[in-house]
Amino acid sequence: MTNRRGSLNPAFISTMLSATLLAVIAAIGGWMRRWIADDGLIVLRTVRNLQAGNGPVFNAGERVEANTSALWQYLLWIVAEITHFKLEVVALGVALGCTVAAVFIGALGAGHLYRRSTHWLLAPVGGLVYLCLPPARDFATSGLEWGLSLLWLALLWLFLVLWSDDSWPWIWQPLALWAGLSWLVRPELALYGGVVALVLLFSAPSWRRRMAIMAWGLPLPLAYEIFRMGYYGLLTPHTAVAKSASGAEWASGWHYLTNFAHPYVLWLVMLLVIGLVCWQYWVRSQETHQRRPLRSHLIIVGIMLGCSALHVLYVIRVGGDFMHGRMLLIPLFAALLPIMVLPVVPLSASSRRLGAMVPGVVGLCLVVAWGGIVAVRSSQACTDPARPEHLGVIDEREFWTCDTQRAPGDGPKNAEDFLRAGVMRDFQPVLQTAIHDHAAQLQPIVVQQEPTLLYSWMPLARPAGGKAPTQPLNLYPTVLGTPGMIAPLDVQVHDAVGLATPLAARMPRIEGARIGHDKWLPVIWQVAASDADIHQLPGWINRDDVVLARAALQKPEFQELFATYQDPMSFSRFMKNIRFALTTGRHLQFSANPRDYFTEAEIAEILHAN
Structure with missing residues (x-):
């Protein structure tokens, strides 16, 4: 030139x-x-x-x-x-x-x-x-x-x-x-x-x-x-x-x-x-x-x-x-x-x-x-990030700056900064207690509605009897990134919208829900997929539905999905996964209602046995 x-x-x-x-x-x-x-x-x-x-x-x-x-x-x-x-x-x-x-x-x-x-x-x-x-x-x-x-x-x-x-x-x-x-x-x-x-x-x-x-x-x-x-x-x-x-x-x-x-x-x-x-x-x-x-x-x-x-x-x-x-x-x-x-x-x-x-x-x-x-003129006004009406299309940086109580324009820069967010309020101490107590699962809960929403966590216990846990502690946080960075790698971090949870990703779409978060794994499935004791569940979790969901998870269509990502990797598993990806994996979808998998007689029998 x-x-x-x-x-x-x-x-x-x-x-x-x-x-x-x-x-x-x-x-x-x-x-x-x-x-x-x-x-x-x-x-x-x-x-x-x-x-x-x-x-x-x-x-x-x-x-x-x-x-x-x-x-x-x-x-x-x-x-x-x-x-x-x-x-x-x-x-x-x-x-x-x-x-x-x-x-x-x-x-x-x-x-x-x-x-x-x-x-x-x-x-x-x-x-x-x-x-x-x-x-x-x-x-x-x-x-x-x-x-x-x-x-x-x-x-x-x-x-x-x-x-x-x-x-x-x-x-x-x-x-x-x-x-x-x-x-x-x-x-x-x-x-x-x-x-x-x-x-x-x-x-x-x-x-x-x-x-x-x-x-x-x-x-x-x-x-x-x-x-x-x-x-x-x-x-x-x-x-x-x-x-x-x-x-x-x-x-x-x-x-x-x-x-x-x-x-x-x-x-x-x-x-x-x-x-x-x-x-x-x-x-x-x-x-x-x-x-x-x-x-x-x-x-x-x-x-x-x-x-x-x-x-x-x-x-x-x-x-x-x-x-x-x-x-x-x-x-x-x-x-x-x-x-x-x-x-x-x-x-x-x-x-x-x-x-x-x-x-x-x-x-x-x-x-x-x-x-x-x-x-x-690049800054938007800070709103209450905990309110559902403010969770449409949002300025993500400003949202988290507000929610983590940082100065305007100073967004969070590491995982620890997010611990001041409303959804992570007492995550670290509750997580450490749950690990120490060998809890089965941590469930996010709302502890206050007004004047602002406050969240916490509820541990779900394993069955008594001294048996060795069959699964690690797992949790279903409202957000996925921060808990995933804070939690040890021997704790399983899942999500209800399906980004890291295949069962949730196969749930039906919710019409009119937030774009990108329009699937939801109901809490009964979250608990059913863990080894939480169904006899010690809090009142807001329907025990019968958990029992039915846990029984439904033994159905062949669920077990086939679980095998694709949980079974030990081998040449045979690799080839089966390719076949699954090209066939069933392209369209598999589950019902959010566990009762859809059983007849009325089967439901009565399962509930009676548990």
């Missing part, structure tokens, strides 16, 4: 400056809003089990893939093993590093897209739009795999841009490999990786090249998919079973979209950016007239915009999410990649008059002004 005299041209210099500026903004903005979500702590228990030699599982002895991103858990594990840092520090640092690298690489890709516009100054238009959004800086850390997802997209974009340039004939190899990893970063990224793979295959000059593309792209995801089916007994991450997307929730999804777009007037700035793009395209088209083959800039830009649009449509269809903006950040970033930096000021001899520069400069100034206003 040099001019005829050999010096660096304005486009290259401004691209590098813009990319560096975006990286600095991402680093500072992400650091200032650094925090870790309770959901971000879930993966860290898996990392703890990997470190302990228990395998990639959430609970020792149960092969459950409780994390959506396979690569994220292994990346954190590797970095933790190398650095020996506290796991929360590793999660925050790696996430922020991935985000910073993503915006820098994305800007380089966009800059290369406009490399022929050597007499233009490029500005970080798309990058500023993304980074000025508070959720973008919130999920730059959070402990979740959003930074990794952005980095995967940014590198995919860079490889695509280089692939469209005839000067990089070998780039199809890393592009095919990288596209194949999409499924392992996040399942929905397979949309982007799959489309790129199809474009590579259709544009390949020969069948030999097509076979080579598949040889580069398929082995890693295929190998992991075979491992997933054999080890976990599923085709997808377990979270995909818990958050089944089989039903359409268009109204909830549209509400989720507007909840993200309206507070930041995102519609307006996107229209402004579109106008800026059209203007600079028109001006540049007057300077050069070239036709390009299939691997054109239009094709690769169309890939990102088309996949982004389909991704947004998918998010709307499944009803969005419960975290403000989270599920829309990835498709927004993908859509902005082609304009992460954008030509805005022409410097050619024919365009140096003031009138030719005004539209670009004014447009850039308006984007910067919008970004400044949005960035400054």
Whole structure:
């Protein structure tokens, strides 16, 4: 990217400056809003089990893939093993590093897209739009795999841009490999990786090249998919079973979209950016007239915009999410990649008059002004986080900042910070007592309704008689991440919504429930699956229903599910799990009412015997 005299041209210099500026903004903005979500702590228990030699599982002895991103858990594990840092520090640092690298690489890709516009100054238009959004800086850390997802997209974009340039004939190899990893970063990224793979295959000059593309792209995801089916007994991450997307929730999804777009007037700035793009395209088209083959800039830009649009449509269809903006950040970033930096000021001899520069400069100034206003007005009012009416679509960072009684803007940064949350009020002392007393289970309970909700925990005893426990202490907390990090690995931490509990994930969806938490394992099943003494249950747990649920768990359909993740691993078990994943595991669902599994006569007989 040099001019005829050999010096660096304005486009290259401004691209590098813009990319560096975006990286600095991402680093500072992400650091200032650094925090870790309770959901971000879930993966860290898996990392703890990997470190302990228990395998990639959430609970020792149960092969459950409780994390959506396979690569994220292994990346954190590797970095933790190398650095020996506290796991929360590793999660925050790696996430922020991935985000910073993503915006820098994305800007380089966009800059290369406009490399022929050597007499233009490029500005970080798309990058500023993304980074000025508070959720973008919130999920730059959070402990979740959003930074990794952005980095995967940014590198995919860079490889695509280089692939469209005839000067990089070998780039199809890393592009095919990288596209194949999409499924392992996040399942929905397979949309982007799959489309790129199809474009590579259709544009390949020969069948030999097509076979080579598949040889580069398929082995890693295929190998992991075979491992997933054999080890976990599923085709997808377990979270995909818990958050089944089989039903359409268009109204909830549209509400989720507007909840993200309206507070930041995102519609307006996107229209402004579109106008800026059209203007600079028109001006540049007057300077050069070239036709390009299939691997054109239009094709690769169309890939990102088309996949982004389909991704947004998918998010709307499944009803969005419960975290403000989270599920829309990835498709927004993908859509902005082609304009992460954008030509805005022409410097050619024919365009140096003031009138030719005004539209670009004014447009850039308006984007910067919008970004400044949005960035400054980024905090939402704190509400009572314990109230159910406040548990719709929420600002997750602000929610936990309030609930953990921290100063505004100072989100929780490790598992211990969450112990001040209402749902974790006396968790540690009660847990230690339950371990000491060899309790069977800990059940969360509400001890006060007014003026604020207060939670505690109730231990359930094992049968008397001195028999050795058949199961470890287990608990069903309201949240999963913090208890999973605080509890020892020999305590089983489950959840009623099914993220780490296969029985809960197979419950029917609850119509109108919170998106992402619309399945629920009733307490009778929780108790029945433990070895709690049914003769010592508190009055609010129906003993007869527990007896029936415990009997139902002996049915073949339940035992088949339990065997997939509880039986010792062997070659035979591995093959049976693959068969289960391809057949029963795709559609298995249980009834929440244990009486549905028996006739009236069988119910009477079971209750009489107990």
